[in-house]
Amino acid sequence: MTRSEDVRALLDEHGRTFAAEAGITLRDKPSPLFRLLVLSLLASTRISADIAVATSRELSRAGWRTPQRMLDTTWQQRVDALGRGGYRRYDESTATRLEGLCRRLLEEYHGDLRALRPGDDGDLTALREGVTGFTGIGPTGADIFCREVQAVWPQVAPFFDARSLAGAEASGLPTDPARLARLAPDGRVAELAAALTRVA
Template sequence: MSAEEKVRTLLDEAGTSYASEAGIKLADKPSPLYRLVVLAVLLSTRIKADIAVDAARELAQWSSPQKMFDATWQQRVDALGRAHYRRYDESTATALGRGAELIIDRYHGDLRKLRSKADGDPEEVRRLLMDLPRLGPVGADIFCREAQLVWPELRPYFDSKALSGAKKLGLPTDPDKLADLVEGHDLARLAAALVRTTLDRDVAAAVR
């Protein structure tokens, strides 16, 4: 099977982005970008991805930093609990409130201003994201992996988990060569599918 055929099969099997799975219709607009940050925070902890995605859906009622900040800590805890996001519910509820406050204070609630501040530099985007509570290197990678759909300057963005999946499938592990296998608008889907390959042996088996 050629690399192109493997990628086509992979996208058919596991090519739903994590944002799409969480019900986020990603666009370069304040609300979906903020919801993506929330999802990245939730996926950063040592908890199953499907639980994190369910938690993001529960938190969708607070679709802006201001709404998240205005919600009570207990409301946030309860929403996380409904998604069974229980090991980290209290600390995450605190982090989400503090993160919302930072985005309001620094970017007037609009993460496009973070993008402008980074001035086209993917590493600066990543560094600025890591100022947010509970959003370390892993969370920043998750955000950038997904946001490359709407922020082309991030392309191609394949973090270590995605590249591990590529290696598992015998695909190129050089980001530029990997990117050559799909159109630009499919890079985020490919990155998500490769992460699933790393995390789920059944995905790799299906592709092979």
């Protein structure tokens, strides 16, 4: 198989982003970006990606798709929803962190993460600092956010974190982000990064 065929096979088998699995139709709008941030928070703890995705779906199903809607809930309602998603080990601390995340998002960014969108120079420093400024989201969570948001923020692309590059190496693909991105058909760089993360 050629490298292009290898990439297509990878995308066929593993090429769904966490956002897509969580039912988030990612767009450059406040609500889907907020839901991606929440998913990044959920995936930042020592818990499986499947549980983080299922819990993100549960929070959306409850109708908490904006920071204000999340703040309109009680701590116990958030704990219960996290539990329904399977997020039981960290449900109480995460219920508190979700409140803090929403308050900070409203107070500092007026509820709109597009304030963190990088300029055309592709410098991700401010974006990563902004995302990790939310309590509970560390470098891994920032990697997840950047990896997924590149689908709607071209300034972030091509973004492959250490884990996705490890997957590329294991798959015999280039580990240079620009070369790797050129192998992604139809600009599916975010899906390729997700697929390589699963391979790793």
